[in-house]
Amino acid sequence: MTDTQxxxxxxxxxxxxxxxxxxxxxxxxxxxxxxxxxxxxxTSLSNVYNYVASKDxxxxxxxxxxxxxxxxxxxxxxxxxxxxxxxxxxxxxxAYARYVIEHRDELVLSNTEFRYLSRPHRTEVVELRDRMQRxxxxxxxxxxxxxxxxxxxxxxxxxSLLTMVSNITAWFQPEGALSATEVARRHAGFALALVEAx
Amino acid sequence: MTDTQxxxxxxxxxxxxxxxxxxxxxxxxxxxxxxxxxxxxxTSLSNVYNYVASKDxxxxxxxxxxxxxxxxxxxxxxxxxxxxxxxxxxxxxxAYARYVIEHRDELVLSNTEFRYLSRPHRTEVVELRDRMQRxxxxxxxxxxxxxxxxxxxxxxxxxSLLTMVSNITAWFQPEGALSATEVARRHAGFALALVEAx
Amino acid sequence: MTDTQxxxxxxxxxxxxxxxxxxxxxxxxxxxxxxxxxxxxxTSLSNVYNYVASKDxxxxxxxxxxxxxxxxxxxxxxxxxxxxxxxxxxxxxxAYARYVIEHRDELVLSNTEFRYLSRPHRTEVVELRDRMQRxxxxxxxxxxxxxxxxxxxxxxxxxSLLTMVSNITAWFQPEGALSATEVARRHAGFALALVEAx
Amino acid sequence: MTDTQxxxxxxxxxxxxxxxxxxxxxxxxxxxxxxxxxxxxxTSLSNVYNYVASKDxxxxxxxxxxxxxxxxxxxxxxxxxxxxxxxxxxxxxxAYARYVIEHRDELVLSNTEFRYLSRPHRTEVVELRDRMQRxxxxxxxxxxxxxxxxxxxxxxxxxSLLTMVSNITAWFQPEGALSATEVARRHAGFALALVEAx
DNA sequence: TATGAATGAGACTTCATTCAT
DNA sequence: GATGAATGAAGTCTCATTCAT
Numbered sequence: 001m002t003d004t005q006x007x008x009x010x011x012x013x014x015x016x017x018x019x020x021x022x023x024x025x026x027x028x029x030x031x032x033x034x035x036x037x038x039x040x041x042x043t044s045l046s047n048v049y050n051y052v053a054s055k056d057x058x059x060x061x062x063x064x065x066x067x068x069x070x071x072x073x074x075x076x077x078x079x080x081x082x083x084x085x086x087x088x089x090x091x092x093x094x095a096y097a098r099y100v101i102e103h104r105d106e107l108v109l110s111n112t113e114f115r116y117l118s119r120p121h122r123t124e125v126v127e128l129r130d131r132m133q134r135x136x137x138x139x140x141x142x143x144x145x146x147x148x149x150x151x152x153x154x155x156x157x158x159x160s161l162l163t164m165v166s167n168i169t170a171w172f173q174p175e176g177a178l179s180a181t182e183v184a185r186r187h188a189g190f191a192l193a194l195v196e197a198x
Numbered sequence: 199m200t201d202t203q204x205x206x207x208x209x210x211x212x213x214x215x216x217x218x219x220x221x222x223x224x225x226x227x228x229x230x231x232x233x234x235x236x237x238x239x240x241t242s243l244s245n246v247y248n249y250v251a252s253k254d255x256x257x258x259x260x261x262x263x264x265x266x267x268x269x270x271x272x273x274x275x276x277x278x279x280x281x282x283x284x285x286x287x288x289x290x291x292x293a294y295a296r297y298v299i300e301h302r303d304e305l306v307l308s309n310t311e312f313r314y315l316s317r318p319h320r321t322e323v324v325e326l327r328d329r330m331q332r333x334x335x336x337x338x339x340x341x342x343x344x345x346x347x348x349x350x351x352x353x354x355x356x357x358s359l360l361t362m363v364s365n366i367t368a369w370f371q372p373e374g375a376l377s378a379t380e381v382a383r384r385h386a387g388f389a390l391a392l393v394e395a396x
Numbered sequence: 397m398t399d400t401q402x403x404x405x406x407x408x409x410x411x412x413x414x415x416x417x418x419x420x421x422x423x424x425x426x427x428x429x430x431x432x433x434x435x436x437x438x439t440s441l442s443n444v445y446n447y448v449a450s451k452d453x454x455x456x457x458x459x460x461x462x463x464x465x466x467x468x469x470x471x472x473x474x475x476x477x478x479x480x481x482x483x484x485x486x487x488x489x490x491a492y493a494r495y496v497i498e499h500r501d502e503l504v505l506s507n508t509e510f511r512y513l514s515r516p517h518r519t520e521v522v523e524l525r526d527r528m529q530r531x532x533x534x535x536x537x538x539x540x541x542x543x544x545x546x547x548x549x550x551x552x553x554x555x556s557l558l559t560m561v562s563n564i565t566a567w568f569q570p571e572g573a574l575s576a577t578e579v580a581r582r583h584a585g586f587a588l589a590l591v592e593a594x
Numbered sequence: 595m596t597d598t599q600x601x602x603x604x605x606x607x608x609x610x611x612x613x614x615x616x617x618x619x620x621x622x623x624x625x626x627x628x629x630x631x632x633x634x635x636x637t638s639l640s641n642v643y644n645y646v647a648s649k650d651x652x653x654x655x656x657x658x659x660x661x662x663x664x665x666x667x668x669x670x671x672x673x674x675x676x677x678x679x680x681x682x683x684x685x686x687x688x689a690y691a692r693y694v695i696e697h698r699d700e701l702v703l704s705n706t707e708f709r710y711l712s713r714p715h716r717t718e719v720v721e722l723r724d725r726m727q728r729x730x731x732x733x734x735x736x737x738x739x740x741x742x743x744x745x746x747x748x749x750x751x752x753x754s755l756l757t758m759v760s761n762i763t764a765w766f767q768p769e770g771a772l773s774a775t776e777v778a779r780r781h782a783g784f785a786l787a788l789v790e791a792x
Numbered sequence: 793t794a795t796g797a798a799t800g801a802g803a804c805t806t807c808a809t810t811c812a813t
Numbered sequence: 814g815a816t817g818a819a820t821g822a823a824g825t826c827t828c829a830t831t832c833a834t
Binding site for chain 5: 430442445451
């Protein structure tokens with residue numbers, strides 16, 4: 001009995017999180033009411049508060065998870081990427097681009113709703129983002145140090161690169177002419193062009 | 199009726215528009231109440247409605263104007279830019295980057311609040327944006343045709359380029375280490391790298 | 397010059413009154429804003445207040461005038477109606493019915509918006525109405541006294557009669573099958589039936 | 595969820611409906627604010643919206659219910675009224691008159707606030723009213739066919755009759771000289787006079 | 793775990809009215 | 814006589830959140 005209840009609870013929690021993600025993505029943080037989220041999650045308005053402390057906290061959780069997952073994805077890709085700076089950058093960009101495409105709602109959140117976080121949560125999420133930015137910074141600086149990349153502005157390139165890839169969400173159409181793989185590949189190419197790879 | 203009156207009205211209208219721009223930019227469309235805007239404009243809540251039909255209409259006007267001004271700026275830059283494709287692209291990107299930096303609030307709106315437009319206004323603004331995108335598309339295709347640019351993906355580069363520059367708003371600090379001019383210059387460089395100039 | 401102005405003023409006043417009448421009739425007292433009335437009158441919102449002290453006062457004026465005109469119409473009809481009670485009643489009912497039909501908006505106001513008058517104006521208009529009611533009361537009582545009408549309930553008949561005729565507005569269609577004259581005639585017949593004339 | 599809760603909800607709903615009925619009747623649809631209704635119902639403004647979709651919908655519900663109840667009342671009276679046309683008409687009129695007197699607020703609404711219904715609700719309520727009008731039409735036409743009533747204008751009489759009885763609300767005083775029963779009886783008499791019964 | 797009832801704050805918008813010109 | 818600018822009050826409705834069960 002307790003077991004069943006626990007299971008059910010887990011399912012509800014999951015449903016709420018997914019509903020929140022898609023609702024926030026579709027209508028924005030302020031535009032999506034808790035009632036709307038509850039409806040989409042298939043539960044009652046008040047039950048949401050058994051799983052979530054507040055709307056603000058809900059957004060924070062989603063953003064935290066998203067940031068961590070993005071980071072993990074890129075890290076994993078780098079794991080099997082060898083030593084060559086160009087190969088490593090390519091691997092990182094492709095992995096990130098694929099993640100962006102496959103987790104559209106998450107990235108819409110990261111890109112646009114992040115600003116509605118209350119102060120304490122905001123600094124926390126900023127740190128997570130910075131970690132990702134530093135990862136790419138390091139990749140590029142490393143390539144420059146080794147003479148593989150010629151760009152005189154590694155930091156600017158790094159920032160522009162992440163921006164560019166994050167914003168694939170803004171135009172990518174799953175049913176469009178370009179496949180996710182192809183889009184990822186092309187952006188890796190753009191990355192190498194930007195760093196002025198050998 | 200009188201001149202003074204009309205003048206006062208114009209001033210109020212201007213104040214409201216400016217207040218709305220900054221409020222929407224700071225707190226988002228849904229996060230900025232009309233009362234808040236009125237306060238910042240130094241007028242009463244109800245007086246706002248003597249100048250604006252609705253909140254939605256207000257956002258639409260701001261976005262329309264912004265899109266048009268951006269386009270005009272780039273067009274003007276191209277006017278004195280000569281024939282060389284690389285020069286033309288550089289001129290366009292620098293002009294746009296400068297505009298982005300100098301009209302931060304406008305671009306935050308264009309980048310993030312655009313989605314809250316009601317259907318009819320949205321299509322209208324989309325058209326204006328497309329015009330800008332096509333302008334850059336043409337610039338790049340022209341360079342490719344003339345053999346000045348080598349990129350195999352002119353359309354993708356064009357899109358990524360605009361995204362990248364628009365998003366300067368997301369990180370640029372007026373008091374930071376980089377001047378607007380320098381940022382614009384570097385982005386022009388990125389553009390040329392992306393199109394694989396020379 | 398002054399003359400022209402005065403004339404113009406008169407025209408504006410008339411336009412406002414007519415607009416108010418039709419607006420109140422269409423949308424009700426609370427449903428018709430002064431701005432709406434001004435628009436229909438072809439003048440500015442604030443100019444209305446050069447002719448009207450307040451919305452309440454405006455309604456009061458319209459109702460006062462309407463009550464007086466109705467009374468006058470019936471009185472005039474009785475003037476040339478001879479001595480016979482049945483003839484007199486017929487004349488009164490026909491005259492009133494015709495007035496009702498020809499001044500639809502006025503009667504909608506009298507029937508339904510009268511209740512929104514503020515206290516002092518209300519009692520005033522009530523007195524005017526009572527005068528009309530008493531006129532019909534007298535007509536019927538006179539007929540009873542002279543043995544022309546047999547109804548045992550002259551007061552109730554009188555009240556029901558006026559109600560019935562006033563409410564022609566609720567269903568009469570100018571383009572309908574029945575002409576105003578015919579409707580008036582039939583209602584006169586109903587009146588004679590109700591008083592159980594000879 | 596619990597029984598007590600549900601019961602409480604039902605009570606609140608009932609209180610809101612009753613409050614709305616009396617408020618609309620007293621001050622008119624536009625004159626009665628939802629806050630006023632909530633106060634009278636002894637609940638909060640916002641809680642009203644847990645039971646009512648909108649003010650318009652609230653009015654529609656009240657009018658729908660009222661129309662149905664009126665019809666049912668008359669139908670029931672006819673049920674035990676025998677075959678004689680005059681008896682049937684008398685029964686119908688008395689039943690309706692009593693209903694009108696006993697449900698003053700409902701009839702004020704039906705008579706005067708009906709016009710503020712939004713289009714879709716209006717047609718619905720119009721249909722319900724028409725049903726009642728046809729019932730009386732049939733009663734009178736039947737009497738005419740059987741030679742019990744002599745009126746040459748059955749349709750007009752029918753309409754005038756309903757108008758007359760509905761408008762008892764406009765003057766009847768519960769504490770006045772006439773009892774409800776007496777008023778009903780007299781109106782039945784007027785009905786027979788109008789149809790020129792035997 | 794889950795829900796229906798409830799609420800105070802606040803959103804957008806409209807209104808009657810006044811005032812300076 | 815006429816008008817545009819301005820405002821405070823109020824209206825309908827939504828929201829995040831709490832509580833009792």
